[in-house]
Amino acid sequence: MPTARTRRRRRIPAALLAPAVLGLAFLILPLAGLLARAPWSELPARLAEPAMLDALRLSLVTATAATALSLLFGVPIAWLLARGDFPGRSLLRALVTVPLVLPPVVGGVALLLVFGRNGIVGSWLHDRFDLTIPFTTTAVVLAMTFVSMPFLIVSVEGALRGADTRFEEAAATLGAGRWTAFTHVTLPMIAPGVLAGAVLCWARALGEFGATITFAGNFPGRTQTMPLAVYLALQTDMEAAIVLSLLLLAVSVIVLASLRDRWTATP
Amino acid sequence: MRTGPAFATAALMLTGLTACGGTDDADATLTVFAAASLTEAVTEIGEQFEAEHDGVTVEFNFAASSDLAAQITEGAPADVFASADEANMDKVVDAGAADAPETFALNQLVIAVPAGNPENVTGLADLDGLDFAACAPEVPCGTAAQTAADASGTDLTPVTYEADVKSTLQKLLLGEVDAALVYRTDAIAAADAVDAVEFPESAAAVNTYPITALDEAPETDLADQFTAYVLGEDAQAILETAGFQQP
Numbered sequence: 266m267p268t269a270r271t272r273r274r275r276r277i278p279a280a281l282l283a284p285a286v287l288g289l290a291f292l293i294l295p296l297a298g299l300l301a302r303a304p305w306s307e308l309p310a311r312l313a314e315p316a317m318l319d320a321l322r323l324s325l326v327t328a329t330a331a332t333a334l335s336l337l338f339g340v341p342i343a344w345l346l347a348r349g350d351f352p353g354r355s356l357l358r359a360l361v362t363v364p365l366v367l368p369p370v371v372g373g374v375a376l377l378l379v380f381g382r383n384g385i386v387g388s389w390l391h392d393r394f395d396l397t398i399p400f401t402t403t404a405v406v407l408a409m410t411f412v413s414m415p416f417l418i419v420s421v422e423g424a425l426r427g428a429d430t431r432f433e434e435a436a437a438t439l440g441a442g443r444w445t446a447f448t449h450v451t452l453p454m455i456a457p458g459v460l461a462g463a464v465l466c467w468a469r470a471l472g473e474f475g476a477t478i479t480f481a482g483n484f485p486g487r488t489q490t491m492p493l494a495v496y497l498a499l500q501t502d503m504e505a506a507i508v509l510s511l512l513l514l515a516v517s518v519i520v521l522a523s524l525r526d527r528w529t530a531t532p
Numbered sequence: 533m534r535t536g537p538a539f540a541t542a543a544l545m546l547t548g549l550t551a552c553g554g555t556d557d558a559d560a561t562l563t564v565f566a567a568a569s570l571t572e573a574v575t576e577i578g579e580q581f582e583a584e585h586d587g588v589t590v591e592f593n594f595a596a597s598s599d600l601a602a603q604i605t606e607g608a609p610a611d612v613f614a615s616a617d618e619a620n621m622d623k624v625v626d627a628g629a630a631d632a633p634e635t636f637a638l639n640q641l642v643i644a645v646p647a648g649n650p651e652n653v654t655g656l657a658d659l660d661g662l663d664f665a666a667c668a669p670e671v672p673c674g675t676a677a678q679t680a681a682d683a684s685g686t687d688l689t690p691v692t693y694e695a696d697v698k699s700t701l702q703k704l705l706l707g708e709v710d711a712a713l714v715y716r717t718d719a720i721a722a723a724d725a726v727d728a729v730e731f732p733e734s735a736a737a738v739n740t741y742p743i744t745a746l747d748e749a750p751e752t753d754l755a756d757q758f759t760a761y762v763l764g765e766d767a768q769a770i771l772e773t774a775g776f777q778q779p
Contacts, residue, residue: 374706383707399708400663400691482692483668483702489693496695500598500670 296514303511304504311508317484320494322510327402327490328470331409332417335466339417340459346418346448347425358422365415372411373479380407380480404481405488409470416469419464424458425451461462464524546737561589562754565604567597567616567741569639569697569715573774574614577767581758588754596696597621597672611755614743614762617672621742633742636762637776640738641676642728643718644704644712651710655731656684663747664711666704668693670738673700677713679737701726715739717775741776 267314311317346358364372380398390396398404432454436446452459474492481488481495491513499506562581566574571594578590583766593600593610597620604610605627613630616619616778622634643664652664666688667674674693681688690713694700697714704712719728743762745755759769768778 377706377708381706381708478695479699482665483694484692493695497668497670500596500668500695503602 290315299507299511302504303507307504308508311505312512316485317494317512319508320489320491320509321516323402323405323486323489324471324491324513325516327405327409328467328473330406331413331470332463332467334406334410335414336463338457339414339462339466340421343418343421343425347422361418362415364412369412369473369475373408373476376404376408376411376476376480380404399480400482400484400488402481404488405477405490408476408480409473412476413466413469413474417459417466420462420465421455421459424455424462427458428454458508460524464521468517468521471513536640537643537691559587559615560751561591562612562751562758563591563593563610564612564614565593565595565600565608565610566612566614566756567600568594569616569717570594570614570741572721573717573771576770577762580766580770581761585754586687590758593641601605609748609750610746610756612743612745613747616739616741617675618740619672621744624744624746629748630744630746633744634759634763635740635779636743636767637741637771638779639715639717639741639776640736641673641680641713641734642719642730644701644714644722644726645710646707647705647725647727649727649729653711653729655729656681656686656688656733659688659711660686662710663691663708664688664691664713665694665700665709666690666713667697668695669698671696673697673713673715676734676737676739677687680713680731680733683736684731684733690694715775720775738777740779 344360345504346354346361367375377399378384380390382388382391382397382399387398389399409433428451432450433446436450437443441449472492473490474496477488477490478493478496483489483493491509495506495509495513498509564574564578574594575592578592582588582590593603593608595603597615597617600613601615601620601623602622604613608713611622613621614636614641615624615633621630624630625633643653643659645655646653651658653659653662666677669675673696677688692703692710694703697718700712701714701718701722703709704714705722716728716730719726743759745752745759749755772778
């Protein structure tokens with residue numbers, strides 16, 4: 266159809282545009298609701314509160330650490346799921362997505378049952394190394410990793426399945442070992458997928474609430490992340506909670522927008 | 533966010549009410565918003581009230597008093613509000629949604645310890661050096677814990693400031709802490725797994741539970757009757773069994 270091809274701007278079909286606009290309104294309106302209720306005059310004073318800055322700093326540090334851990338373990342898991350050839354692979358894939366389905370609070374209890382003082386791993390760590398994980402910053406990072414790593418795995422696995430294996434085979438023919446082929450050929454090819462997964466993972470970790478408050482508890486400066494601070498502020502002062510939520514939103518939107526433009530512009 | 537389900541509940545109740553919003557007494561639904569710590573006792577009171585009032589169904593929305601107060605001031609259709617503290621009742625009164633709340637129960641803090649009290653906790657001072665959980669100062673049980681600690685002159689630092697009393701107790705039930713500062717009613721509800729250690733300073737931090745019929749109540753008469761019923765003898769007996777004290 267030459268006429269369609271020569272047209273400068275492709276028209277968006279109304280059948281797609283209408284639900285897209287409705288869907289966008291649904292996603293964006295709650296944000297507008299928050300913005301409308303926000304007490305802008307109090308904003309500077311709220312932001313200057315040291316407890317809030319502590320919570321924001323802790324959130325950024327732990328979410329980033331959780332993303333690093335997810336990359337370290339999640340990329341190999343994704344590779345195993347996409348390229349591995351072993352029985353029970355689809356069962357394993359289903360199990361990996363369990364944290365996506367599990368209510369986060371239940372995930373937190375499950376983590377306590379494993380890493381808690383009386384947990385399978387936790388009691389051993391306690392007796393052997395005098396280490397306790399619950400109620401520490403480490404627990405925050407573990408809770409975030411548990412909940413957010415599946416986002417990275419699913420995204421990287423998708424990228425690996427979409428990648429052309431002939432390039433890896435060509436590298437092998439030219440004498441590259443499997444590890445060299447992975448780091449020099451596969452990884453650069455799936456980099457946009459990895460980054461998109463890492464971004465999703467980081468965003469999910471930043472908003473993590475249920476597993477964190479259950480597994481890590483709530484202690485200012487140590488385990489009180491922004492979502493926990495927001496929830497507790499909501500108990501006494503809704504305006505303060507809205508301000509804090511907007512701060513968290515603003516920080517994450519700035520980080521994510523700059524990342525996406527820089528790294529994932531090419532599909 | 534945790535408020536999502538709460539608002540969804542409010543929305544559900546709204547649709548429920550339009551479905552059976554008749555005013556005739558023969559087939560009426562009373563909607564009671566009550567603090568989470570009242571769940572067991574007020575459910576039982578509601579069942580008795582239903583048994584004594586033909587055709588009346590009592591529906592409950594149990595949540596943190598602060599969530600309930602927010603829902604009511606945002607226009608959720610409730611008949612009765614029972615709060616776990618005066619601060620949240622004041623919010624509702626200040627918003628013009630009610631005017632004459634009455635105190636119907638008192639609750640006090642205890643130190644909950646594992647059954648058998650392995651660490652031999654006898655008072656607040658014994659918590660020093662133990663891992664224990666308490667409520668965050670933003671919620672009523674945390675305010676009470678703070679007041680009790682101030683009264684004792686000890687500087688107590690828990691390992692975690694929990695968002696509500698049930699999760700504070702949960703940390704003890706999971707064995708992650710040696711003790712937890714919770715209400716007597718919560719310790720009694722979990723009596724098969726925990727012992728309650730009473731301590732004198734808790735008298736300085738008695739929690740007051742006020743109840744009121746709401747001005748915008750769809751079922752005005754029933755709301756008044758239910759409020760009176762909760763203050764009456766039968767309901768008070770149920771509350772006492774649950775560990776509450778009479779006002």
